[in-house]
Amino acid sequence: MSDDSRPNGNGHEHVPSRQRRRFPGISSRAYEHPADRSALVALRKLSGFDTVFKALSGLLPERSLRLLFLSDSVRVSDAQFAHLNDMLRDACYILDLEKVPPMYVTQNPQPNAMCIGMDEPIIVVTTGLVELLDEEEMRAVVGHEVGHALSGHSVYRTILLFLTSLALRVAWIPLGNLAIMAIVTALREWFRKSELSADRAGLLVGQDLRASMRGLMKIAGGDHLHEMNVDAFLEQAEEYEAGGDLRDSVLKILNVLPRSHPFTTVRAAELKKWAESREYQRLMDGHYPRRAEDKDASVSDSFRESAAHYANNVKSSKDPLMKLVSDLAGSAGGIGDRVRRGFDGFTSGPQNGNSKDAPKGTPKDAPGPEGDGDEN
Numbered sequence: 001m002s003d004d005s006r007p008n009g010n011g012h013e014h015v016p017s018r019q020r021r022r023f024p025g026i027s028s029r030a031y032e033h034p035a036d037r038s039a040l041v042a043l044r045k046l047s048g049f050d051t052v053f054k055a056l057s058g059l060l061p062e063r064s065l066r067l068l069f070l071s072d073s074v075r076v077s078d079a080q081f082a083h084l085n086d087m088l089r090d091a092c093y094i095l096d097l098e099k100v101p102p103m104y105v106t107q108n109p110q111p112n113a114m115c116i117g118m119d120e121p122i123i124v125v126t127t128g129l130v131e132l133l134d135e136e137e138m139r140a141v142v143g144h145e146v147g148h149a150l151s152g153h154s155v156y157r158t159i160l161l162f163l164t165s166l167a168l169r170v171a172w173i174p175l176g177n178l179a180i181m182a183i184v185t186a187l188r189e190w191f192r193k194s195e196l197s198a199d200r201a202g203l204l205v206g207q208d209l210r211a212s213m214r215g216l217m218k219i220a221g222g223d224h225l226h227e228m229n230v231d232a233f234l235e236q237a238e239e240y241e242a243g244g245d246l247r248d249s250v251l252k253i254l255n256v257l258p259r260s261h262p263f264t265t266v267r268a269a270e271l272k273k274w275a276e277s278r279e280y281q282r283l284m285d286g287h288y289p290r291r292a293e294d295k296d297a298s299v300s301d302s303f304r305e306s307a308a309h310y311a312n313n314v315k316s317s318k319d320p321l322m323k324l325v326s327d328l329a330g331s332a333g334g335i336g337d338r339v340r341r342g343f344d345g346f347t348s349g350p351q352n353g354n355s356k357d358a359p360k361g362t363p364k365d366a367p368g369p370e371g372d373g374d375e376n
Contacts, residue, residue, distance in 0.1 A: 020090075020094060020205075020206075020207050021094075021207065021284060022093065022096070023095060023096060023204065023283075023286075023288065024096050025096055025290045025292060026095060026096055026288055026289075026290065026291065027290055027291045027294050028147070028150045028151040028152075028197075028201075028291075029289045029294065030283055030289050031147065031200040031201050031204060031283070032151060032194075032197040033193045033194070033196040033197045033200075035190070035193040036151070036193040036196070036197045065117075065122075066117075069104040069122065069124060070104075072106070073104040073105060073107070073124070074104065074105045074106075075102060075103070075104055076088060076102075076103040076104065076105060081130075083135070084103065084125070084130070084138070084142070085103070087135075087138060087139050087142045088100060088142055088146070090139075090205070091139070091142050091143045091146040091205045094143070094204065094205050095143070095146055095147065095150055095201065095204065095205065096291075097146060097149060097150050099120075101115070101117075101120065101121045101123055101146075102120075102123070103122070103123040103124070103125070103142075104122065104123070104125075105124075105125055105126070105127060106124055106126055106127070107127050108126035108127060108128055109128040110126060110128050111128040111129040111218075111219055112125070112126045112128070112129060113125040113126070113129055113144070113145055114145070115145045115146075115148035115153065115154045117155075121148070121149040121154035122154075123142075123145045123146075123149070125141070125142075132218050132219075132222070133215055134211075134214075136208050136211035136214075137211050137212075137214050137215035138215075139205060139206045139208075139211070140202040140203065140205065140206035140208070140211055140212045140215055141202060141215060142202075142205065143201055143202040143203070143205025144199060144201060144205075145198070146201065146205065147197065147198040147200070147201020147202060147204075147205075148194070148201075150201070151194065151197060151198070151201075153191075153194045153197075153198070188257070188259065192256070192259065192261060192262045195261050195262055195267065196267065196270050196271075199212070199267055199270070199271045200271065200274055200280075203274075203275060204283070209271070209272065209275045210230070212271055213230050213233070213268055213271075213272070214230075216233075216264050216267055216268045216271075217230065217233050217264075217268070219264055220233075220264040230268075233265060233268060234265070234268060234272065236265045237265035237266055237268060237269035238269070240263070240265060240266070241266075
């Protein structure tokens with residue numbers, strides 16, 4: 001919780017159980033994954049973007065969803081799920097989100113949470129999740145969803161839900177379904193990165209990496225912490241990345257394409273890596289971009305950061321396909337030099353009329369097999 005007491009909406013004093021750092025005026029760019037950040041910065045720069053999507057909201061089932069949760073779920077408040085209400089207000093206070101979004105608990109044994117909505121985000125958590133997680137683990141989840149709200153992810157999540165539904169309705173139209181599914185696939189790839197961003201927001205709110213890890217392990221393996229181990233769980237992520245051959249690399253891609261979330265072990269490994277980074281430490285020390293500066297954020301700089309991140313991931317990845325891509329990229333320059341030298345030899349032709357030094361059609365200065373060894 002935050003590091004000072006404050007009154008809640010009903011005038012009651014809320015006393016934190018332990019001190020947590022607060023981030024006044026924090027921009028969502030502070031915790032967003034580079035690929036997520038570059039997309040959002042570009043969208044925010046589009047003139048009339050908000051107007052277009054508000055007009056589009058009339059076609060989306062947002063109003064229906066709000067009525068559905070209001071009528072068939074439990075709205076979190078001081079009178080209902082008060083402990084979740086405290087977590088929600090604390091998360092908004094820590095991330096300096098002025099308007100606390102409505103939050104609902106819906107009956108569903110599947111552990112899940114989401115943040116949706118065009119005009120105003122709403123947060124929904126299932127009873128399965130509430131029953132599965134302890135207080136600190138749940139605090140990270142609430143912070144995760146508040147991070148979605150602060151970043152504006154709820155807008156694109158709502159569009160994704162709408163387009164997925166639309167794709168099913170127009171499946172009979174030739175090429176219509178393919179066009180929509182191409183957009184859905186791109187949105188899903190972006191949204192998987194936005195989940196990594198929200199995991200970081202959850203860590204900023206809970207400020208307890210172990211609790212975040214426990215929550216992810218429980219989502220993967222249920223309420224059996226005494227049977228699980230964080231280090232072993234993270235080893236699974238490393239084995240998943242590095243294991244197998246090119247066939248497994250293709251299967252990984254096919255497995256993840258229909259998903260809106262990254263695999264749980266991957267999320268845990270990514271979050272731990274970020275928590276150990278200099279970027280996270282600077283943020284915790286109070287050095288982070290402010291919301292007031294968002295309008296000045298450079299689209300080109302954001303795309304360069306995103307490209308650099310992907311390039312570095314490919315270069316350092318242990319996945320067989322990524323290693324092949326990295327090796328090909330790294331050797332491209334060497335191959336180009338060899339091809340260029342070969343053509344230079346052909347164009348220059350034999351010197352001084354001496355054609356006995358090399359077989360016919362072979363350039364004299366082309367590298368032989370012995371000289372090639374260190375180029376591979």
